[in-house]
Amino acid sequence: MAKEIREPQQERSIEKKNRIVRAGYELFSEAGYYATNTAQIAKRAGVSTGIVYGYFKDKRDILLDVLSIYVEKAFSPVLELMDSLTSPIDMRALACEVLTRATAIHQNNANIHEALHSMSHSDEEVNGRFIQLEDDITLQIASKLASLGVDAPNLNERVHFAMDIVQSFSHEYVFDHHPYIDYAAMRNIVESTLVSLFI
Secondary structure, rough: OOOOOOOOOOOOHHHHHHHHHHHHHHHHHHHHOOOOOOOHHHHHHHHHHHHHHHOOOHHHHHHHHHHHHHHHHHHHHHHHHHOOOOOOOOOHHHHHHHHHHHHHHHHHHHHHHHHHHHOOHHHHOHHHHHHHHHHHHHHHHHHHHHHOOOOOOOOOHHHHHHHHHHHHHHHHHHOOOOOOHHHHHHHHHHHHHHHHHOO
């Protein structure tokens, strides 16, 4: 019979579970998912391995909670920016700020980003959460732009494509470092492309 996983109710138990998730986040960031084990997570969290297994089925179960933290850290800055917009929108300034925030997010979360995205290729649930996230963000941004008077046709498709461009540039800027690329020039091209999608 499978062991029952506890959902903590008391404040002390909730804090213990949160420490385990934070320890997982840190260790997956530092060493990667496959090089981390539950004993290391328990030690970092200051709890016994038995406590870890009281709250989580396995290391992958911890990863799914870590993914929720990552999603919050990675996407809240852009969503907060969108929420703050008022009409009329200065598309060039918006494109510039989105790129600034997106590259900062990639820089500040580089290791965990790589660990989680590598898992998305082999883990259906992790991949599903990333796809759901893309869907949610696309629809939120498209709805916000429409409410502010942006009436470009196929707005969902334009927003989704814009997100792909921003993600691609951020990866290129933070991880790839091709010596033949002038990244300032590339950024200007990306900004102009984003603006052209919505005017």
